Amino acid sequence: MVRFQDATGRWTMRRYGSSQSLFEELDQVNTPRMLVIFVPNWPFLSRSISQDQQAIVVDNKRVVAVTLAARALGIRVEDRIEATLEKSSELLVIDSDYDLELSQFERVINVAEEFCPEVEVFSPGLCGFNLKGPAKYFGGEASLLKKLAKALGKIDFEVYANPSKKRRSPDRPFSNSTLEEESTSDYGSWFLFGVADGLFCAKVASGFGVVVKVGFTKEFLSGFPIEVFGQGHDFETMRSSGIDKVSDLLELPRNLLIERFGSMGRRLFELGNGIDGSGIQKRDVKASHSVRVEFDPPGYLAETIIFSMRSNVDLLFSSLYDRGLYPLRVRVVFETESAETFSRVWTSGIPISTQFLLSWSRWQLDSWTTPNSKTNREPPSSGVVYCEVEVLDVTSNPSVQLDLYSCAFHPKEQVLRAIERAKARLGDGSITVPKSNSGRSPRDKFKLIEWQLQLFEEPQDSSRISSSPWPGQVPGPEPSLVFDPVVPMEILGVDGLKVSVSGSGEFTSEPHEIVINSLFERPKKISKIIGPWPMNEKWWDSKNSKRLARIQVVADDGVAMMAIIQNSRWYLEAIYD
Structure with missing residues (x-):
């Protein structure tokens, strides 16, 4: 029984049995058989940190990964760093390093590429490939998995000397009758395989x-609970409609889900029924979905190559945006003068931007050109002569959901990386952000300070700040534009002479017009004026004392302003919208 709310706001109860055809209107989609390699504790494994050690990985002052020893202390993912530090004096706190984890994951990718030339990297610790060709070549899925597990087992991770403590077994919300007899969880001590129809189900299976x-x-x-489909969905609305599990969703007709939840309902319905065309497979890609960048003379420096790629990738992605398409899977191929090639397919649960494709490409080049004794790949013998960027998969929904276990860059990370890159180019102190403050004037209530990560992460307690006692504080509403420094101006009387404020807080003559040459071409006549309000701050401090008077004025064209007079000179402090 499922409860729905129609367009008029009325609630109705409907029951749908399994006798109805679920696929009567589904398009024919070829769902590939997929293999996903999942390393549950990769943030620690990539740093050679044992699960027996009390350690956490922190990103933006929140815990993103926890060892088993730290979990025993009650520390969980998403906990704030301040709360975790109180639980143990021996706790090792590690800053998140995406580039490090990705570069170390090259060892796993190299092994996987021995069994399939097109391995897709979803995030550090998660990759996969289409099983169709490799399974046939290696004598079936079971044979392929055993050989792949044996090859991965040769990668030496000493921190897993005791396999009995390798990981915590998650709850299994599925029946064993849906599985093959042999489980892949016993193949290795540090990795898991997930095999299923379609990429989404294979990712879910890899967690078990x-x-x-x-x-x-x-x-x-x-x-599984409905949240298994990942972020970006209105699960609260679904739960209020009686849809708590995937089974509740799949009992409903596809047309009804589309009517109630739109394209999201259709997508979830198809994923739940195994209709997943997002798997790793070759596609017929139009020429407009790829771009080729040639380097003459050949490129040897990664920074130079990446810089030359930027404008071409921008044009490629812009052509997709103009048609309402957003890239999800992109292949990047580099080739040298000696015909050496290095290809990598990048997959994300959210649309890939130019900036992050270039970041991934830079890491791809570095992993190829930098000698590494832990990988078998030989560095190129000559410079790069061309790069080809090919879009393999797109979506028409720019806010597509993040997949399970996806570590793709979300909007917050995009902002952080963009700021850090701008800061590196412009120098320290070049990036500033407003911070709430206490004070009387609009300039005192907010201060521009150098950007720091914790300012982006921690919400400010504006209620505590605004409730501070500040006699003489300018009442709301706040002006829309505050000048810092203030803008020189003049207030003239009817006789054309300058208007000032006496020591008793009175105008020396009737204000008539405002002159701000730096902002307005002509003087503005005053329609209304309030004030002046004298203020004497820090009168006990001869060096920092400040004596001034403030007014609020409205010009005849409706522009509202706030001005101050200090040391017999007028200044424009703010403008109201």
């Missing part, structure tokens, strides 16, 4: 190290 039978996607996912 299981192989889902062909055609059993629906049965496998039915017991």
